[in-house]
Amino acid sequence: MESMKTTGGISSKSNENGKRCAVSADKLKDKEMADLIRVSGASTFFTLVRFQAPEEFSSCGTDETQSENFESLKQDESFSNSLEEAKTILRGIFTPRIWELNGKMWMRKIDISPASREDVKYLTELLDIKLKEHMAQTTGICQKRRELYTQLFEELIRQSIITCTERGLLLMRIKNEQKQTLIGYQTLYEHSLQYGIKKMSETKFNLDILREKARTLERDITRLKEDVSLLKQNLHQTKIKTEEELSTESDRHDQEVQLYNRRNIQLKLQIDLMPPQFMGISSSSYS
Known part of the structure; x- marks a missing residue:
């Protein structure tokens, strides 16, 4: 049979062997x-x-x-x-x-x-x-x-x-100080979170602007590439046309040179075939 007993601030019970243990x-x-x-x-x-x-x-x-x-x-x-x-x-x-x-x-x-x-x-x-x-x-x-x-x-x-009242009050001060510290950390965390959200919103807004600017630049690049391609085509066509005109002009010039050379030769032959008298008369008349 177990029995309970409370003495001062400690409770104890007796077990079957009669020994008492603290409870x-x-x-x-x-x-x-x-x-x-x-x-x-x-x-x-x-x-x-x-x-x-x-x-x-x-x-x-x-x-x-x-x-x-x-x-x-x-x-x-x-x-x-x-x-x-x-x-x-x-x-x-x-x-x-x-x-x-x-x-x-x-x-x-x-x-x-x-x-x-x-x-x-x-x-x-x-x-x-x-x-x-x-x-x-x-x-x-x-x-x-x-x-x-x-x-x-x-x-x-x-x-x-x-x-010990003094020790208890000192522990109470420690608890209040820890609470204030925790509140400070919590406030810092909330402010950091708000700052992060604000920066994230700004980044998202700026990112949208940058994306729109990137799309505009891509359109400009596409347009400029088209202009470059068109200019290259015009340059190629102009080069071909210029080469054709140069070739035509060169052929015409060569033909004219050949014509003048033939005339020059014919005139020399005519002069060589003239009689001497005609050549003398002609020389005296000129003198």
């Missing part, structure tokens, strides 16, 4: 209020941050409903003051969750019970389970993985504020 108090709480969470609809608002059991809004009491662990710690007056301060800070950071289901108002307040080592182990198990359930990516950008790790960080802040 997570948070795990026991989750088992005890599982039906209440399902009935109240709180299961749709899952978070790794520890909250108290859901209560009807009209019947929500004070912090006296906290676990015995917290009540036992309040016996120390010095620690009680720090817990009161931690409670005030936690109430400011983690506001109560209020929702309506089937006409009933429900509320869950932040849990201000300290966490034990076993509770941290249980928190690790929950994280691994939720990462697998949501099929979160192990690398790269994954929105669900980031949400779960943000909740984990907030739960660690809650635990730290209870045990």
